[in-house]
Amino acid sequence: xxxxxxxxxxxxxxxxxxxxxxxxxxxxxxxxxxxxxxxxxxxxxxxxxxxxxxxxxxxxxxxxxxxxxxxxxxxxxxxxxxxxxxxxxxxxxxxxxxxxxxxxxxxxxxxxxxxxxxxxxxxxxxxxxxxxxxxxxxxxxxxxxxxxxxxxxxxxxxxxxxxxxxxxxxxxxxxxxxxxxxxxxxxxxxxxxxxxxxxxxxxxxxxxxxxxxxxxxxxxxxxxxxxxxxxxxxxxxxxxxxxxxxxxxxxxxxxxxxxxxxxxxxxxxxxxxxxxxxxxxxxxxxxxxxxxxxxxxxxxxxxxxxxxxxxxxxxxxxxxxxxxxxxxxxxxxxxxxxxxxxxxxxxxxxxxxxxxxxxxxxxxxxxxxxxxxxxxxxxxxxxxxxxxxxxxxxxxxxxxxxxxxxxxxxxxxxxxxxxxxxxxxxxxxxxxxxxxxxxxxxxxxxxxxxxxxxxxxxxxxxxxxxxxxxxxxxxxxxxxxxxxxxxxxxxxxxxx
Amino acid sequence: xxxxxxxxxxxxxxxxxxxxxxxxxxxxxxxxxxxxxxxxxxxxxxxxxxxxxxxxxxxxxxxxxxxxxxxxxxxxxxxxxxxxxxxxxxxxxxxxxxxxxxxxxxxxxxxxxxxxxxxxxxxxxxxxxxxxxxxxxxxxxxxxxxxxxxxxxxxx
Numbered sequence: 058x059x060x061x062x063x064x065x066x067x068x069x070x071x072x073x074x075x076x077x078x079x080x081x082x083x084x085x086x087x088x089x090x091x092x093x094x095x096x097x098x099x100x101x102x103x104x105x106x107x108x109x110x111x112x113x114x115x116x117x118x119x120x121x122x123x124x125x126x127x128x129x130x131x132x133x134x135x136x137x138x139x140x141x142x143x144x145x146x147x148x149x150x151x152x153x154x155x156x157x158x159x160x161x162x163x164x165x166x167x168x169x170x171x172x173x174x175x176x177x178x179x180x181x182x183x184x185x186x187x188x189x190x191x192x193x194x195x196x197x198x199x200x201x202x203x204x205x206x207x208x209x210x211x212x213x214x215x216x217x218x219x220x221x222x223x224x225x226x227x228x229x230x231x232x233x234x235x236x237x238x239x240x241x242x243x244x245x246x247x248x249x250x251x252x253x254x255x256x257x258x259x260x261x262x263x264x265x266x267x268x269x270x271x272x273x274x275x276x277x278x279x280x281x282x283x284x285x286x287x288x289x290x291x292x293x294x295x296x297x298x299x300x301x302x303x304x305x306x307x308x309x310x311x312x313x314x315x316x317x318x319x320x321x322x323x324x325x326x327x328x329x330x331x332x333x334x335x336x337x338x339x340x341x342x343x344x345x346x347x348x349x350x351x352x353x354x355x356x357x358x359x360x361x362x363x364x365x366x367x368x369x370x371x372x373x374x375x376x377x378x379x380x381x382x383x384x385x386x387x388x389x390x391x392x393x394x395x396x397x398x399x400x401x402x403x404x405x406x407x408x409x410x411x412x413x414x415x416x417x418x419x420x421x422x423x424x425x426x427x428x429x430x431x432x433x434x435x436x437x438x439x440x441x442x443x444x445x446x447x448x449x450x451x452x453x454x455x456x457x458x459x460x461x462x463x464x465x466x467x468x469x470x471x472x473x474x475x476x477x478x479x480x481x482x483x484x485x486x487x488x489x490x491x492x493x494x495x496x497x498x499x500x501x502x503x504x505x506x507x508x509x510x511x512x513x514x515x516x517x518x519x520x521x522x523x524x525x526x527x528x529x530x531x532x533x534x535x536x537x538x539x540x541x542x543x544x545x546x547x548x549x550x551x552x553x
Numbered sequence: 554x555x556x557x558x559x560x561x562x563x564x565x566x567x568x569x570x571x572x573x574x575x576x577x578x579x580x581x582x583x584x585x586x587x588x589x590x591x592x593x594x595x596x597x598x599x600x601x602x603x604x605x606x607x608x609x610x611x612x613x614x615x616x617x618x619x620x621x622x623x624x625x626x627x628x629x630x631x632x633x634x635x636x637x638x639x640x641x642x643x644x645x646x647x648x649x650x651x652x653x654x655x656x657x658x659x660x661x662x663x664x665x666x667x668x669x670x671x672x673x674x675x676x677x678x679x680x681x682x683x684x685x686x687x688x689x690x691x692x693x694x695x696x697x698x699x700x701x702x703x704x705x706x707x708x709x
Contacts, residue, residue, distance in 0.1 A: 063670075080684050087691040 065123040068115060068130055071108040071138055072175060078104025079171040086164025093164055098153055101167040105146040105174070112138045120550040126246050127188045129320070129550045134182035136399060136546035137316040140406070141181065144309040145174040147410055147524070148301055154517050156421040157207065157299040166206060170305070173199035177309060181316035184324065184550070186235045186245040189317060190228070193277065196310050197224045203305070204298040216297025223290040224280065231277025237270035247325035248552035255328055260339035267341040271326065275346070278321065281314030282380045284350050285357040292361075295373035300420060303369055304413030307376040312402050319387050319395060322347070324549050333392035334474075347388040352482055355381025359489040368416050368426045371493060372409070375452060378490060379405055385483055386467045392547050394470040399543040401463035404532065408451040408460050411525030415445045418518040423508075428497065433506025441514055442501045444526050449494040451529050454487050459532040462539075642694050649685045 066073070081104070082097050089096045112135060120131035128134070149170060152158055158166065176195030183189040201224065205217025239245055241263045242253035257263070279287035295303045323335060326343055330336035337344055358378030365371035383405070386397035416426065418441060423430055435442040451460035464487060471480040514522070532539060621628040660675050689695060 080681060083684055083688055087687060 062124065068118065068123060070111040071115075071142065072178060074104060074108045074111060075142075075171055075175045075178075078108075079168055079175065082164060082168045082171060086162065086168070093162075094153075097164040097167050098149070101149050101171060102146065104171065105142055105149065109139060109142045109146065112142065120548060122184055122550060126248070127185045128179060128182045129184045130182065131550035132546045132548035133316070133320070133395075134550075136542070137181035137312065138178045140402065141174060141177045141309055141313055144312065144406055144410070145170055145177075145305070147406075147521075148305040148309070151304065151410075151414055151417060151518075151521055152301045154421070154515060154521075155299065155301050155417050156424075157417075158301060161206065161208065166203065169199045169203050169206075173203070173310070177313035180313045181320075183317060184247050184320070186238070186247070189321070190232060190235060193231075193281065193317070194228060196281070196313060197228065200224075200302075200306060200310060203302045204294055206299055206302065210297075212297040213299065214297075216294045219297075220290050220294045223287075227277050227280035227287060230273050231280075234270040234273025234275075234277070237266055237273065241266050241270070247321065250325045251328060252552075254326070254338045254340060257338070257340055262340050264340045271341055271343050271346070274321065275350070278314060278318045279350065282311050282318065282384075283377050284380050284384065285354045285377065288354070288357075288377050291377055292370050292373045295376075296367060296369045296426075300369065300413060300417045300426075303373075304410055304417070307372065307413070308406050308409055311376070311380065312406070315383055315387065315398060315402065318384075319398065320549060322387070323395075324551055327390065329551065330390075335390040337390070344388060344390060347384060348479065351381050351384035351388055352479075353381075354378070354384060355483065355486045359486050359493075362490070362493045365493070366428050368428060368431070368497070371428070371497070372412060372416070375490070375493070376409065378486065379409070379452075381486070382464065382467055382483060385479065386470055389470050389474040389476060389479075391470060391474055392544075393466075393473055395547040396543045397463075397466035397470040399546055400466045400539065403539065403543070404451070404459035404463040404529075407525050407528040407532070408448045408458075411522060411529060412445065412448040412452065414518065414522050414525060415441055415448070418514050418522070419512075421515070421518070422512045428500055430506075430508075431497065431500050432504045433509070434501040434512075436509055437506075438512040438514065440519070441512065441522075444522050445501060446498045447526060447529060449498055453491050453494045457533050459529045462533065462536070639697060646686075646689050646694060649682055649689075653679070653682050 078100060082100050085096045085100055086093050115130065115138075116132075116135055118130060120129070122129050149167065152163060152166060152170075173196050176192045176199060179192035180189065180196055183192055201217055201221045204220050205214050207213035235245070238250065242250045244250055244253065254267075276287055280290075283291040295307065298306065322343060326341055327335040327337045355378045358374050358376075358381060362371055362374035362378065365374060379401075383398055383401050386394045386401060388394070419431070419434070420426055422438075447458065451458035454460045454464040464483070468480040468483055471477070471483070656678065657675065660671065660678075664671055664675075
């Protein structure tokens with residue numbers, strides 16, 4: 058037998074552990090009677106924690122690929138592995154406390170979440186278009202079911218069906234793009250594709266086919282990160298899905314989508330230029346396309362969020378806008394830009410999950426997602442109102458909260474690449490965003506509500522909110538570490 | 554960004570008509586296999602139709618010939634009725650075994666050359682699928698009338 062596969066398995070422990078946990082959770086859900094709620098929860102948490110712990114020793118390993126160049130093992134892949142496992146873990150911790158999910162058994166929920174996590178970490182490290190497609194589907198199919206998890210809730214069912222239809226079409230279009238790219242370059246391996254494009258006999262060869270195939274593939278990736286104009290599913294799905302699932306979708310699969318977007322465009326469709334920059338090929342200059350996508354995404358997301366009355370919908374549009382900012386880091390084609398993407402994702406993980414945790418807790422207590430029911434909440438629960446304000450201020454990008462640093466890195470990366478106008482558009486957008494975030498704060502703190510009965514958050518939600526709150530406020534104290542981790546994680550394996 | 558359309562279509566045409574690598578057949582020549590398949594298929598169909606025309610007795614009209622063929626049974630009612638949802642569940646469960654066969658067949662073909670490693674791999678694969686089977690079994694989806702529904706009906 059090929060010893061390479063066995064050797065590669067040793068670097069594949071996180072994935073193997075998640076697969077094993079996935080199976081164990083299903084079996085435990087069937088075998089244990091009354092205890093199964095606790096057992097499946099404990100198994101899932103332990104499995105994810107073990108996978109996270111097993112990812113850490115891999116840092117510093119020589120960059121390379123595994124399983125006949127199917128998945129990469131490089132700093133970027135490892136960063137996303139750790140990031141995505143952590144995001145899933147936080148969502149698992151939030152799930153049992155949610156009133157929406159309490160009616161149904163959670164064993165299948167955990168199993169699905171583990172399956173999606175496995176798909177995400179494979180997606181983030183795919184270096185082959187087939188692997189990319191396969192893991193993208195793995196993430197999508199699991200997400201469709203998780204969105205429709207409330208079987209007797211019509212809104213949840215509708216959201217699931219919409220998500221499925223959109224997902225099926227975009228991944229279908231993407232598959233078509235992949236076949237075109239294969240037809241032109243003769244390979245599904247990103248590294249070989251880059252060599253084929255670099256070795257073109259005449260510059261600008263096949264540029265029409267490459268343009269079409271890139272746009273098609275972008276449709277699939279744009280669907281995953283909810284970039285305009287592939288975002289139509291996003292508000293409805295985020296509103297209809299159980300809130301822990303919404304929180305999960307707004308962070309983890311989105312981050313995985315960014316990981317594969319960066320990997321696809323940087324290892325497949327561009328080559329290393331001078332210094333720490335990349336340059337696109339004469340035959341396919343994707344930079345302006347993604348740049349327009351980024352501007353449209355952030356502008357649309359922010360403007361559409363202005364008039365939202367439902368908190369989940371508001372956060373859905375806000376997450377579309379944030380996808381636009383993150384794209385900005387990817388499109389400037391420098392190592393700084395890639396680092397900005399990673400920094401932004403770290404800050405986004407804590408502030409966005411934190412905001413959703415509070416939405417979950419307020420729903421648990423009041424049974425409403427509507428902004429009008431948040432009126433005068435400061436008098437009912439100062440803790441929830443103040444921590445919500447902190448998360449929203451961070452989402453705005455107010456210093457010294459974490460969100461500010463994410464925006465700072467992204468805009469700085471654009472300015473350093475002589476794209477100051479691009480950074481100005483981003484900054485103007487952040488100003489627009491202040492309005493709707495501040496509106497929520499005003500509703501909670503300044504407005505008076507009819508209801509004045511005090512609301513006490515449960516201890517587990519309080520603890521989780523603190524877990525999000527501390528990094529959101531205190532990330533700048535550990536900035537050396539964040540800087541070191543992110544700047545060390547921009548490395549992509551580009552072939553020998 | 555400018556698009557050189559004309560030059561580009563030329564490159565598409567040249568990719569189809571001329572080989573990209575030395576010694577390789579051009580794309581169009583590779584498609585000749587497909588063309589031959591298509592022609593053979595067409596020829597086979599025409600041949601069969603002509604042959605039957607020559608062999609079969611002519612002028613025997615009967616109403617029965619125009620009825621829906623249903624494995625020899627007489628068709629009753631319309632097909633536009635509500636099907637039991639359990640048909641879909643059973644079809645989905647079938648996929649577990651279907652996928653099993655698809656992957657195990659090539660595995661079985663090269664099994665002898667790969668030895669113990671392939672054997673263990675196959676076992677792991679089957680074990681994962683067995684979890685799926687155990688899941689549907691425990692959830693009562695193998696029974697035509699799901700036990701829970703049955704119980705619920707009994708309680709009423």
